[in-house]
Amino acid sequence: MRIWQRLTNLLRGNGLNREIDEELESHIAEAVANGRDPSEARRAFGSSLRHREASRDARIGAWLDSLRSDAIFGLRQLRKNKITSIAAVLSLGLAVGSCMAAFRLIDAVLLRPLPVANADRLYEAPRHAVLKNESFTFNSWSYPLFKEMRAGVKDKAELISVSDAEPMDLAYKSDQDVERAQAQYVSGWMFPTFGLRPKLGRLLSENDNVQPGGHPYAVLSQNYWKSRFGEDPSVIGRTFRMGNRVYEIVGVIDGKFTGTEPGKMVDIFIPAMMHPGVTANDWGWLRALVILKPGMAAEPVRAKMEVITRTYETQRMGGATDSMPKDVRDAFLNQQVWLEPAASGASELRTNTRRPLAILGVLVVLVLLIACANVANLMTAQAAARAREMALRVSIGGGRWRLVQLVLVQSGCMAFLAAALGALFAWWAAPFVVGMINPPDNPARLLLPADWRVLAFGLGISLAVTLLFGLLPALRASRVNPVSALKGGEDPHARRRLMHSLIGVQVAFCFLVLFVASLFVTTFERLSHVATGFSANGVLVVDTVAKQPQSVEYWNQLLEHLRHVPGIKAVGMSDAPLLAGGNWSNFISVDGNPPNGIHAYMRRVSPGWIDALEIPLIRGRDFLPQDSQPESALVNQAFAEAHFDGKSPVGRTFDIVFSGNHHEQFQAVGLVGNVRYSDLRQPFVPQVYVPFPILSDKGKVESMGNAELIVRTSNPNPVLLSQFIRDEIPRARPEFRVSRIRTQSEINLSHTVRERLLATLAVFFALVALLLAGIGLYGVLHYYVMQRRREIGIRIAVGADAVHIARIVTIDALVVLVIGSVAGLALGMASTRFMDTLFYEVKASDPTIMLLPAAILFAVALLASVPAVIRAVRIDPASMLRVE
């Protein structure tokens, strides 16, 4: 209460003075009214100015009052040195803003707990295997195995299954009117377990988890309900079509819950029983989440899950594991189950971006430090200019702490201006960065509220920065020796040494940021130009579904129809697109020998598929409509290397070993070029393509319900054709419907998201760092010239030429630049150890990688020193010597 009153008094300023004066005057008036002589009364009263000051101190507090006047003085000083102040506030604001933006991202992805009950007891259960010294961790389970694990640990923990949240095409009205939404299959009991309540209708429960395919219900997130339906309460009972089914909306979640994966905001939740793979024992499509019952330890749960997994997998494989190479078999059967805390959610974005975000954080801190060094330098230069003023303050009795306070308050003003600017910047930058993480079609969506954590972080940074760049000049200023300073003879070298070492630190950090940036840019460059083995330009990937499964022949008729549409150059069909279909792999047995342990990666394709993607046919022929499984196969060059010693396999036969040790014999009818199968970074893998017609045991061809049509258009922008294809397919054959259209380029691009993000951000930070370092160097050189202008004037007067002057002005800075660069390089080399896994085909020891930052840095330094050199050379000796 009292401090509040003091603050109020503080802000009243002159009003307070007037009130005190009025009271003092009324005292004199009272005295006169009591018959005293006015001048005697005034004399007896003493100095009213002194009494007023004493009263003021009593009512505000001397310290608070001096703070106020310091703040006013500080702001006035900032206004006076407009250019340096703006430079300092801008550079600091940029840096603080970057810090806050980075914090918002890291907070959203890694730190913030999920808005669910019991988040502290939530774990993710991935499995882990080691093969040939390489470890694999993957959180994917089949539903039957999940069910056994859940039953096994029922008394200690609850298990929840969630699928990967995926963007799906769905239609609320007609089948042509499709829109995209993020959908996720979840266990019905997830909602009660997480303590979620409905805003409208009901949520899913255990009862929605009984019959495979029997619960066509959907629950919306509140966020989606708001953005898509404008909070319309009549949404309950509406239906939509997704894939082959019609779902009914039964409820809306109350609250912020948008799924368990930060970065993917789920719009629609669907019972796991509706997933097409819910009965398959060899289709791993779900992630297992574990919520421990209160007071239960994690380890027994983990151990139990591991035992169940191993028993289950041994039984499932039957005798098939016997023929496996020993190391593969051991790796498979000795899988471990891990439990990892997932209070803030479990997602691929999280694991994949943890390290990039950490690196991003480090880069930002470096930029912040560079900015601090900058401001410290500018303040030092300013303090030098104010040495006389400080000396005067000391000699009329200003205490040392009073001076420190003066300078600190001034840097505080600057820090808070910068923090405000930074907050604005962060407001804009964080969503901008999230927008860059994924292709526009499938953006990562994060909740980025500017809550108290962000504000506290920003405030913390501001305070830390105030101390960092304010304290040093403050202490120096307070140590001023009035006698020597007033004579103008203060030692200038000490100050220059400080400024130069700050510049050195700045250069080292700047070099480090540039170095890391060039590594990331090169990685991105190499990865986006990696040879994929096929051409993605102009290719549409059309997910097509049939209302009832149709014969392969009928599907082929659809392809044939499309081939005659103008604007379409080639059409093929596959079970999944390249680089987006997951892994389907089996062992190969040649000439009855046991498998050699090298997986062959499979894809089911139609005749014309290799043409649609422009994959070269090296030998043999493409599939013909009459080819079927088992019988004919296409193989790639890597397959020939792995199983036929590099000789042409065309015409030879081999067995594919399917799960359950089921052998089928195929003849290689064609040899095709290598393509990237599921990952751009992976080397080319051995591949087998099998045809669509699958002969059952009775010699009948199985019908099929969905396929990916690969459509090559003659237009370089294939998206223009997508609506046409969406309409054309059901018009030509009413049994078919398009559920989703992507471009192959967009699929390819999604593999370089992380690299693109890192490269863009690193370049951005590098530019900021360069700008800051340039400003810093400019400021120091400018100060240097100002300080030595008399000496330079004399040198010019006695005949020194411009080159000589330029040399004495820049030589010190040059030395600092070289030392800083070497230090930065050493730091860079040491730090790449932590980033190795993020690089693709670049080595930190590449000469270009080392020289490029150095060259850029020197160019910037040159640019920054030009104004100071010009100023030095232009010094007029006559006027300079006449000054004093």
Added chain:
Amino acid sequence: MEHFPYSDVYILGGPGMPPKSDALQGSLDLLVLKILSRRPQLHGYAIMSAIQEISDEVLRVEEGSLYPALHRMEEAGWIRAEWITKETGRRARIYEVTPAGRKQLGTEESRWRAVAAAVNRVLREA
């Protein structure tokens, strides 16, 4: 307990004699609180006059320094002030004691008595 750095209450040596320099440091608070507790709603001049009057002109408050002291006690929450307009039309700031001030008065009074008793003992027994 903080004191003002300069003397605030003087003991007059007698009519016409200059104030003696050794002041009764810190006793101003005590006097002001006591007077305000007996006669509420006085302004500064009246408080000063009351001290002089009751002490038979022996104690005199240095006029100007009364106000910083009043303001300090106001900040401490011992007294509160308000502006009134007197019948003469002049505005005046009048003071009264708060409950916290009464408590403070008790403390100061007993301390004063202890000091006075101690001084008396020394005078008696030395």
